[in-house]
Amino acid sequence: MTTAIAVRDGNIALGGRPVVRGVDLSVRRGEVVALLGSNGSGKTTLVRGLMGLVPWSSGDVQLLGTPQRRFNEWHRLGYVPQEGSANSGIPATVLEVVSSGRLSRRRLLLPLPRRDRDAVRAALRAVELEDQQHDAVSQLSGGQQQRVLIARALAGEPDLLVLDEPNAGVDRHNQVGLAATLRPMVESGATVLLVLHEMGPLAELIDRVVVLRHGRVTYDGIPPTDDSLDEFHSHHHSRHQRDRTPLGGGPL
Amino acid sequence: MSILQYDFMVRALLAALFTGLAAPAVGTYLVQRRLALMGDGIGHIAVTGVGLGLLTGQSPVLTAVIVTVLGATLIEVVRERGRTSGDVALALLFYGGIAGGVLVIGLAGGSAQTLQSYLFGSITTVSVTDVWTVIALAAGVVFLALGLAPQLFAVCQDEDYAKVAGLPVRFYNLLTSVLAAVTVTVAMRTVGLLLVSALMVVPVATAQQLTKGFKATILAAMGLGALASLGGVVTSFYVDVAPGATIVLLALAGFAAAWPVGSLLRHRRHAGAPFEVDPGLPHLSVPEDHRHTHGVDCGHVAVRHGDHVDYVHDGHRHAHHGDHYDEH
Numbered sequence: 120m121t122t123a124i125a126v127r128d129g130n131i132a133l134g135g136r137p138v139v140r141g142v143d144l145s146v147r148r149g150e151v152v153a154l155l156g157s158n159g160s161g162k163t164t165l166v167r168g169l170m171g172l173v174p175w176s177s178g179d180v181q182l183l184g185t186p187q188r189r190f191n192e193w194h195r196l197g198y199v200p201q202e203g204s205a206n207s208g209i210p211a212t213v214l215e216v217v218s219s220g221r222l223s224r225r226r227l228l229l230p231l232p233r234r235d236r237d238a239v240r241a242a243l244r245a246v247e248l249e250d251q252q253h254d255a256v257s258q259l260s261g262g263q264q265q266r267v268l269i270a271r272a273l274a275g276e277p278d279l280l281v282l283d284e285p286n287a288g289v290d291r292h293n294q295v296g297l298a299a300t301l302r303p304m305v306e307s308g309a310t311v312l313l314v315l316h317e318m319g320p321l322a323e324l325i326d327r328v329v330v331l332r333h334g335r336v337t338y339d340g341i342p343p344t345d346d347s348l349d350e351f352h353s354h355h356h357s358r359h360q361r362d363r364t365p366l367g368g369g370p371l
Numbered sequence: 372m373s374i375l376q377y378d379f380m381v382r383a384l385l386a387a388l389f390t391g392l393a394a395p396a397v398g399t400y401l402v403q404r405r406l407a408l409m410g411d412g413i414g415h416i417a418v419t420g421v422g423l424g425l426l427t428g429q430s431p432v433l434t435a436v437i438v439t440v441l442g443a444t445l446i447e448v449v450r451e452r453g454r455t456s457g458d459v460a461l462a463l464l465f466y467g468g469i470a471g472g473v474l475v476i477g478l479a480g481g482s483a484q485t486l487q488s489y490l491f492g493s494i495t496t497v498s499v500t501d502v503w504t505v506i507a508l509a510a511g512v513v514f515l516a517l518g519l520a521p522q523l524f525a526v527c528q529d530e531d532y533a534k535v536a537g538l539p540v541r542f543y544n545l546l547t548s549v550l551a552a553v554t555v556t557v558a559m560r561t562v563g564l565l566l567v568s569a570l571m572v573v574p575v576a577t578a579q580q581l582t583k584g585f586k587a588t589i590l591a592a593m594g595l596g597a598l599a600s601l602g603g604v605v606t607s608f609y610v611d612v613a614p615g616a617t618i619v620l621l622a623l624a625g626f627a628a629a630w631p632v633g634s635l636l637r638h639r640r641h642a643g644a645p646f647e648v649d650p651g652l653p654h655l656s657v658p659e660d661h662r663h664t665h666g667v668d669c670g671h672v673a674v675r676h677g678d679h680v681d682y683v684h685d686g687h688r689h690a691h692h693g694d695h696y697d698e699h
């Protein structure tokens with residue numbers, strides 16, 4: 120199979136309200152797709168549907184060639200949630216949270232094998248949090264906590280990586296770092312679906328852009344050139360500007 | 372030690388040690404899931420279990436385990452269904468548990484004395500079989516609470532993520548409740564049903580003052596729980612006080628003592644945490660003449676900053692650079 124994600128006529132309703140409507144989405148293995156759309160357009164809901172966190176009211180959904188209902192290769196999935204803060208109020212070090220990224224590969228009742236610890240260390244290095252690995256996540260800044268969640272997903276060495284606004288609150292330097300981390304993964308065949316508001320340093324990795332509007336796909340194709348971007352995003356631009364760094368660059 | 376000459380004291384100490392280890396181990400997960408008072412609720416339900424045991428002539432510990440496990444499962448189901456109505460449903464279950472228990476114990480011909488020994492514990496009267504039951508159950512609880520720590524931790528920390536990782540989240544939530552139920556029954560002879568929740572919660576609260584990570588918290592809480600339990604039993608041997616209450620008061624004293632230590636530790640840790648490295652920083656040397664030489668024992672707080680050390684100096688960060696200091 121060459122499709123990593125295949126959705127046909129997918130619908131999701133939240134609290135009786137249709138939020139994702141008639142979505143067709145197909146992502147090939149090794150492709151990097153950006154999911155764009157204004158606030159409330161249903162990006163997070165679509166992604167949560169793909170991760171099996173909200174039920175589909177109808178539609179045909181396949182992950183890595185398996186119908187979602189029967190999917191069980193969890194170790195091949197990586198997920199960075201949007202609302203997720205690494206700090207859920209329970210005491211935890213950076214290392215502990217990132218190590219939970221290996222859980223789906225982990226055997227019960229056994230200590231974490233060498234191979235897994237190496238993967239965790241590599242993930243920490245990728246987000247430049249090695250020095251803080253023994254710190255409490257509650258004492259990190261918002262952007263650092265976001266990087267902890269990215270590292271947790273990277274630690275699982277997934278074949279399909281889904282990131283919901285991974286760069287929210289992350290500075291330019293670390294956005295470049297994320298792009299540099301994803302590049303070799305993509306080159307070795309990983310598939311990446313990114314929810315983004317601005318492509319920033321990730322732009323050069325992105326093969327295709329899908330735009331959601333009121334829960335429907337309104338554009339699916341090659342990344343727009345800088346000039347045509349405004350058409351996609353003019354309506355939410357002002358609302359999002361305040362939490363972007365001025366260095367954020369990308370005009371999205 | 373003279374205290375060990377008495378068999379009943381040896382039994383009491385063993386029961387206290389194992390209860391003290393098991394209760395905070397499970398308590399850590401309850402506290403993290405904001406179910407700190409769940410132990411109290413299960414304690415209420417256990418009264419019915421004890422009553423049934425007395426009525427049928429079975430071991431009260433055995434019937435209490437069965438009834439509380441059923442109760443805990445019911446609680447978990449209610450919890451999963453709804454929010455507000457769940458709250459009331461829990462309360463109904465708890466009141467039903469204690470009222471039913473008092474009724475059944477009365478029917479069984481049990482006196483107020485019998486009831487009291489379960490409500491407040493009677494650690495010095497535990498029999499040899501009781502001790503073995505306590506040890507076996509507590510060891511099982513500790514084994515699962517520590518052995519499944521990565522999974523249980525992930526479920527508490529980020530339930531959605533645990534689902535995406537393919538963990539059976541419902542199973543682990545249920546397991547936590549069942550472990551709590553077993554622990555309550557284990558501790559009912561030591562500290563009593565009314566105070567068991569304290570032994571599950573207080574050492575965890577104390578440990579959290581001092582630790583950064585999850586593993587450190589659960590281990591420290593177990594250590595503190597064991598200390599308080601042993602201390603309570605020993606104290607009650609020399610001074611004529613109720614062991615259950617003494618255990619809980621010692622645990623609370625530990626919390627009070629840890630508070631100032633905790634805030635001091637947090638402050639020190641915060642001050643000493645490495646500064647983030649930013650390669651784009653412009654070079655800025657300290658303008659005024661710098662007569663002081665910073666070093667290991669100059670008295671200024673030294674903080675790691677990438678490949679060198681910054682000295683915190685009246686709100687500035689000074690770093691060696693050739694023959695002068697840089698402002699970082």
Ligand SMILES: Nc1ncnc2c1ncn2[C@@H]1O[C@H](COP(=O)(O)OP(=O)(O)OP(=O)(O)O)[C@@H](O)[C@H]1O
Pocket residue numbers: 133134136138156157158159160161162163164165201
């Ligand atoms: N639990 C819920 N119950 C009912 N409606 C919801 C729920 N969560 C979200 N919605 C609605 O679903 C719609 C889509 O939300 P979603 O979070 O998917 O948007 P998004 O595209 O991710 O937005 P953002 O850019 O702000 O992250 C919104 O209109 C929102 O109000």
Ligand SMILES: [Mg+2]
Pocket residue numbers: 162163164201283
């Ligand atoms: Mg969203």
